[in-house]
Amino acid sequence: MSVDQRIQQFKQMAEADPKNELGHFSLGKALLEAGQFSEAMASLDRVMQLKPTMSKAYQLFGEAAVGADQRDKAVEVVTKGVAVADEQGDVMPRDSMIKLLQDWGADVPEVSKTVAPKAVSTGGTSKDGFACARCGRPDQQLEKPPFKGALGVTLAEHVCQGCWQEWIPMGTKVINELGLSLSSPVGQDAYDQYMVEFLQLDGK
Ligand SMILES: [Zn+2]
Known part of the structure; x- marks a missing residue:
């Protein structure tokens, strides 16, 4: 499936069941891949509202925000995402987000273990x-x-x-x-x- 086809399909899913975070998450991810950064941020923002524990959404939101030239917003959300991932034990998203903060020259928050x-x-x-x-x-x-x-x-x-x-x-x-x-x-x-x-x- 092309990224455009996936965007269409995930849009359909997000609209069919607006409270299901997976539709918004998959849509946001596909939009990010397609370089549609503001649209991706809107979908991923919805994911964070519906399921604040889904740490990967913070990471993708940060990447989209940087793509949209909103570095401060990216740092803010990803810093929060590191804490969420740390609490959930989501090691891979957490470490990816720490890496992002380092790449952006931002402060890296302390993580537990x-x-x-x-x-x-x-x-x-x-x-x-x-x-x-x-x-x-x-x-x-x-x-x-x-x-x-x-x-x-x-x-x-x-x-x-x-x-x-x-x-x-x-x-x-x-x-x-x-x-x-x-x-x-x-x-x-x-x-x-x-x-x-x-x-x-x-x-x-
Ligand atoms: Zn697992």
Whole structure:
């Protein structure tokens, strides 16, 4: 799917269910990719209102704000995002946002801890080098692919059980709101695309 097609589809989802943060999040992300920075900021702002704990939205908002030449706004939101991510244990978005602040020459707020010691204290069932693509946790990797095919294998390699459990009801919503038919290749493609967006598997 081209970025324009994705923008159209995510717009449809955001309008069909304006209180569902995933539609706005995916739309904001696609708008950012397309270089439509102010529109991306509006969608991501909506995400932060609907779900203030979704740390990745702060990161993307910051990137869009810089694209729109609003550096001060970017620093303000990303600084807040670091605190949100730190509290949620979302290590990867947190560290990406710290990197952004450093790149922008802004002050970096103090963060509490890394998650690595937690994995050790819980007994560490993790396979070597695993970190969930969405939340960055090093433990609770999926034990096997949740379905057949290449995407299932990718999931098992890169996604934790908690994030997979969060996706399942979201996937049902996506099917219902967009009226997707999983028996058609087009419907299956769209569904897979949402899953990849939600679980942040781009490029995996
Ligand atoms: Zn996870």
